[in-house]
Amino acid sequence: MDRLLPSQTSPSAMFTNQSSCTDSSITGAFHSSTSAQSPTRDRLQTLLQDNPMPSDIVKDRTCLLKAGAATDPIQEIAAQILFTMIRWVKSLSLFQALCEQDQMVLLEITWKDMFLLNLAQWATAGNLCSSLEFERAGISPIAVAHLRVLLLRYQHYGVDLTEFLCLKAISLFRAESIGLRDRLKVEMLQDQFQVFLSEYIRQTYPTQPTRFGRLLLLLPCLKIISFCTVENLFFKETIGEIPLERLIIDIFRNDSALTDKGENYLRSY
Numbered sequence: 001m002d003r004l005l006p007s008q009t010s011p012s013a014m015f016t017n018q019s020s021c022t023d024s025s026i027t028g029a030f031h032s033s034t035s036a037q038s039p040t041r042d043r044l045q046t047l048l049q050d051n052p053m054p055s056d057i058v059k060d061r062t063c064l065l066k067a068g069a070a071t072d073p074i075q076e077i078a079a080q081i082l083f084t085m086i087r088w089v090k091s092l093s094l095f096q097a098l099c100e101q102d103q104m105v106l107l108e109i110t111w112k113d114m115f116l117l118n119l120a121q122w123a124t125a126g127n128l129c130s131s132l133e134f135e136r137a138g139i140s141p142i143a144v145a146h147l148r149v150l151l152l153r154y155q156h157y158g159v160d161l162t163e164f165l166c167l168k169a170i171s172l173f174r175a176e177s178i179g180l181r182d183r184l185k186v187e188m189l190q191d192q193f194q195v196f197l198s199e200y201i202r203q204t205y206p207t208q209p210t211r212f213g214r215l216l217l218l219l220p221c222l223k224i225i226s227f228c229t230v231e232n233l234f235f236k237e238t239i240g241e242i243p244l245e246r247l248i249i250d251i252f253r254n255d256s257a258l259t260d261k262g263e264n265y266l267r268s269y
Contacts, residue, residue, distance in 0.1 A: 074133065074134070074234065075234060075235070075237050075238055077122075078115075078119070078234035078235065079234075079235070079238060081115065081118045081119060081122060082115060082235075082248070083251070084118065085111070085114050085115055085118050086248060086251050086252055088168070089107065089114075089172065089252070090252060092169075092172075094189055095172065095173075098182065098185065098186070099181055099182065101179070101180075101181055102180050102181055102182055102185075102186065103252075104249060105177050105178075105179040105180055106172060106173070106174060106177055106180075106186070107248060107249065107252060108245045108248070108249065109174060109177045109178075110171055110172050110174055110177075111244075111245065111248050112222075112225070112227050112230050113171045113219070113222040113223070114168050114171055114172060115230060115234075116150070116222050116225060116230070117164060117167055117168050117171060117222070118168070119151070120150070120151050120154040120155075120159070120164075121154075121159075121161075121164045123151050123154075123155070124151070124154050124155045124158075124159060134147060134148065134233060138232065139229065139232055139233050140229070143225065143226070143229045143233075144233075146224050146225060147225055147229070147233075150221055150222070150224065150225065153218060153221065154218065157211075157214060157215065157218070159215065159218075160204075162197075162200055162204075163197065163200070163201070163215060166193050166194075166196060166197035166200070167197070167215065167218070167219065169189075169190075169193040170190055170193045170194055170197070170216075170219065171219060171222070173186050173187075173189040173190040173193065174186070174190065175187035175190050194216070197212065197215070198212050201215070227244075230244075231244050
């Protein structure tokens with residue numbers, strides 16, 4: 001397989017230039033998308049730029065791929081994508097407004113799908129979906145093939161930054177999750193992001209009337225990739241047998257952990 005080239009889009013650039021968002025910007029966008037006036041491109045760009053990810057969360061790929069490096073580049077990139085994902089979730093005031101029980105339920109149930117969306121976003125930005133080397137001992141070749149096809153589908157549709165943001169939010173606010181205390185509130189948030197995505201696509205891709213439906217249909221495809229496959233493929237060498245859900249909750253609750261380098265923290269866990 002081809003090595004990742006330093007000249008290709010780095011994970012730090014992808015996550016620095018793309019963003020999480022604040023509650024006020026999302027709420028404003030919701031109000032615009034549900035009113036008679038459609039959201040404007042300027043407002044959508046503001047949504048993307050309100051709260052950019054710190055560049056120290058994901059290091060430049062050139063550091064990861066030095067000749068003879070002891071760390072598997074995919075494992076280290078995965079660790080840093082995971083930390084970036086958790087920081088994004090924690091930055092959402094809409095998520096923080098939920099009770100702690102609902103936050104934990106959603107995080108435990110949706111982390112795998114959100115991780116895959118972040119992986120797809122990074123791989124798509126660098127046009128790397130077909131060149132990433134996922135083969136590992138003990139990992140089913142069929143599972144690897146499913147993952148590669150999934151990433152290629154996101155690349156094929158050319159999912160943009162705003163669409164990825166909305167898809168991650170729709171995946172996070174999963175109203176059918178068992179154990180929620182305020183299911184109606186979670187359902188409302190999920191519905192709002194779907195409306196926002198629909199309005200954005202209608203405005204941005206007016207010649208693609210089926211795009212909204214096709215992007216939503218990509219979300220169930222995430223379930224083809226099992227929790228076990230993600231853990232074994234991306235994290236087994238780093239954290240061993242520790243349940244990843246427990247680790248994610250600990251990181252979410254530990255503010256200092258989110259200022260550490262992802263790979264270093266996972267190895268010291």
